Amino acid sequence: MARKLPCPFGSQVPERGMSSNPGRILASWMRLLALVVMGASLSGCGALAITALGVGASAGVSHTASGTSHRTFTASAAQVKAASLAALNKMGVNIDGIEKTENGELIKGNSADRSIEIELEAMSKSTTQMRASAKRNLFVHDAATAKEIVEQTERAMAAADKRAKAATTSYLVRASGSL
Secondary structure (H helix, E strand, O other), X not given: OOOEEEOOOOOEEEOOOOOOOHHHHHHHHHHHHHHHHHHHHHHOOHHHHHHHHOOOOOOXXXXXXXXXXXXXXXXXXXXXXXXXXXXXXXXXXXXXEEEEOOOEEEEEEXXXXXXXXXXXXXXXXXEEEEEEEEEOOOOOEOHHHHHHHHHHHHHHHHHHHHHHHHHHXXXXXXXXXXX
């Protein structure tokens, strides 16, 4: 049996420094194993690690581990489509085509060495979900570009909304002056 050393807190500690309690040793090894497994799983996927930690997430934009960004807009599919096309134009993306899908529309484009896809799905007359992806090749997804497409679409929507409010205000001012 290990000789016990005096402890200033009123108890005694084993001389070797480690508890001889098998349950405590097993619990320590299990905690260490859990930390190693978590570290290994997060180190293999940077996108998952960032998502898990919540680092760099902008308000309203969601991301998947595959590099796709998505957001739901309170606007018609036509409004979101117009804003998406304006965003792609601002970013210098060439539009390859627009296809009808079972649930909405798919906008395809390309820029440099990336293929861009934006899927628009009308959830109701005034609610549209947008999913954007940018791929370099079959295996490499560009999450930053996909996120930027969604954010530029948000800005285009805000600018269009601001112009509509200004036009309405201008009309109301003119109409009230002619009464």
